Amino acid sequence: MSVHYARVWGGKALGGSVAISGSKNTCLPIIAATLLTEETCILRNVPQLTDIFCMIEVVRRLGVAVERLDAHTWSFEAKAVAAYADRTFVERFRASVCLLGALLGRNRRASMPVPGGCKLGSRPIDIHLRAFRALGAEATQTSDGIDLHAERLTGATFSVAGPRGSTVTGTLNAILAAVLAEGRSVLVGAAREPEVVSFCAFLQKMGAKIEGAGTDRLAIEGVSALRGADFTIPSDRMEAGTFLILGLLCCDALRIINAPREVLCGIPEILPQIADYCRWEGEDLVVRRGEFPPIEVSAAPYPHFPTDLQPQMTVLASQIAGTSHVRDTIFPDRFTHIDAFRRLGMDIKKTADDTIAVAGKTALCGAEIAATDLRAGAAMYLAGLIARGETTIFQKEYVERGYENFEEKLLALGAAIEYTPLQMQQETSNAGNTPIIFRTDSAHNIFQKTSE
Numbered sequence: 001m002s003v004h005y006a007r008v009w010g011g012k013a014l015g016g017s018v019a020i021s022g023s024k025n026t027c028l029p030i031i032a033a034t035l036l037t038e039e040t041c042i043l044r045n046v047p048q049l050t051d052i053f054c055m056i057e058v059v060r061r062l063g064v065a066v067e068r069l070d071a072h073t074w075s076f077e078a079k080a081v082a083a084y085a086d087r088t089f090v091e092r093f094r095a096s097v098c099l100l101g102a103l104l105g106r107n108r109r110a111s112m113p114v115p116g117g118c119k120l121g122s123r124p125i126d127i128h129l130r131a132f133r134a135l136g137a138e139a140t141q142t143s144d145g146i147d148l149h150a151e152r153l154t155g156a157t158f159s160v161a162g163p164r165g166s167t168v169t170g171t172l173n174a175i176l177a178a179v180l181a182e183g184r185s186v187l188v189g190a191a192r193e194p195e196v197v198s199f200c201a202f203l204q205k206m207g208a209k210i211e212g213a214g215t216d217r218l219a220i221e222g223v224s225a226l227r228g229a230d231f232t233i234p235s236d237r238m239e240a241g242t243f244l245i246l247g248l249l250c251c252d253a254l255r256i257i258n259a260p261r262e263v264l265c266g267i268p269e270i271l272p273q274i275a276d277y278c279r280w281e282g283e284d285l286v287v288r289r290g291e292f293p294p295i296e297v298s299a300a301p302y303p304h305f306p307t308d309l310q311p312q313m314t315v316l317a318s319q320i321a322g323t324s325h326v327r328d329t330i331f332p333d334r335f336t337h338i339d340a341f342r343r344l345g346m347d348i349k350k351t352a353d354d355t356i357a358v359a360g361k362t363a364l365c366g367a368e369i370a371a372t373d374l375r376a377g378a379a380m381y382l383a384g385l386i387a388r389g390e391t392t393i394f395q396k397e398y399v400e401r402g403y404e405n406f407e408e409k410l411l412a413l414g415a416a417i418e419y420t421p422l423q424m425q426q427e428t429s430n431a432g433n434t435p436i437i438f439r440t441d442s443a444h445n446i447f448q449k450t451s452e
């Protein structure tokens with residue numbers, strides 16, 4: 001178990017303002033898409049996250065000239081791009097899978113190890129490979145990795161739907177390969193997530209011809225070349241959703257600055273009373289804690305409730321009188337966190353392969369627990385903040401993959417937290433293509449910023 005931890009003292013009412021960072025799952029595939037042009041791309045509002053740093057390091061190792069213009073602004077210039085992505089960083093995060101489509105589109109060949117990422121149960125890439133093959137590529141997958149090769153890519157009509165609905169990165173990969181293919185492609189069963197829509201907006205700025213973004217049918221007219229683009233990453237709906245749930249749990253008034261409208265996706269269906277506890281003030285969402293009847297959550301592809309907020313919603317369910325049910329139809333095995341939740345005192349039973357029953361309202365009590373993945377880790381902070389006494393969350397580096405300055409943001413809301421600093425930090429460099437250096441901070445270097 002890692003020595004990186006956060007210690008949370010719960011039971012306080014929180015409040016104040018939190019600004020939402022750029023969207024991880026929008027930014028990661030967009031960095032991959034910068035491989036599709038020789039021209040410079042500028043990305044703004046890039047969140048400082050370990051997954052993002054890993055993606056930047058992978059593209060730099062592929063030959064891209066990467067420059068950091070300020071804390072959240074980066075430029076990418078891909079004059080020449082290697083076809084092979086080495087394993088060092090690729091295996092650390094899931095979105096590296098998008099390099100397959102980007103490299104195939106750019107070089108007509110790609111070779112890389114199987115991507116890593118949070119362990120949410122089975123995460124096959126058969127639909128990605130099916131899409132590449134439909135466009136004319138030969139695709140092989142072995143235990144060592146994936147190889148793609150195409151003499152030419154030719155537009156085609158194909159499905160990117162799977163047994164659990166659309167695939168987000170599968171759709172992105174198909175788009176990456178199709179935008180520079182010859183002729184017209186039609187993607188049926190495409191993912192409709194806002195991250196896909198923003199990704200298409202970036203490619204359209206690069207000169208790609210894409211119609212139907214946000215629907216399940218995308219039409220792409222291949223072009224011979226793409227140009228550079230300047231793009232601002234929209235704010236992260238999963239981070240906003242996590243703070244929204246924090247607000248409903250324990251905040252007198254929490255202002256979520258620049259909340260994306262999609263943050264409410266699926267939530268009013270689960271919590272019709274949410275309107276009584278949250279209101280829009282311009283672009284900000286103001287939330288306060290509430291009392292709710294039992295909830296029925298079923299995570300499913302957009303526009304339904306997101307799987308990436310399922311563990312956080314389970315924490316809220318534990319604070320509701322009566323029995324709530326939480327189901328995950330996308331990742332049925334995404335319940336590895338319930339053992340940690342039970343240690344905090346939650347009353348949770350597995351009632352089906354993909355469903356848990358949560359009985360409430362339970363008084364939570366601090367314990368030592370370990371994050372099992374990114375979103376579950378964030379949910380453990382929320383649980384710790386409403387638990388009596390001290391909760392220690394180990395393996396907090398999971399959370400740093402997807403939440404920028406999470407502890408600092410919570411401290412600003414009045415939380416009492418002590419934590420080891422960011423495990424992997426990037427040395428800021430303005431010197432063109434200087435390697436990005438990760439350093440591991442000493443486990444003894446504790447940031448202690450507890451409040452009363």
Ligand code: EPU
Nearest residue numbers: 025095122123124125126127128162164167168169330374
């Ligand atoms: N699937 C297949 N075959 C495939 C691809 C997917 O059967 O070839 C299945 C998966 O096993 C799953 C379902 O299809 O049951 C949907 O998976 P999807 O491919 O949409 O997931 P993903 O693209 O790997 C992205 C996000 C996840 C988020 C899911 C679902 C990124 C980098 N990751 O993953 O985000 O949970 O979509 O919305 O965009 C996170 O940020 O914490 C995170 C896990």
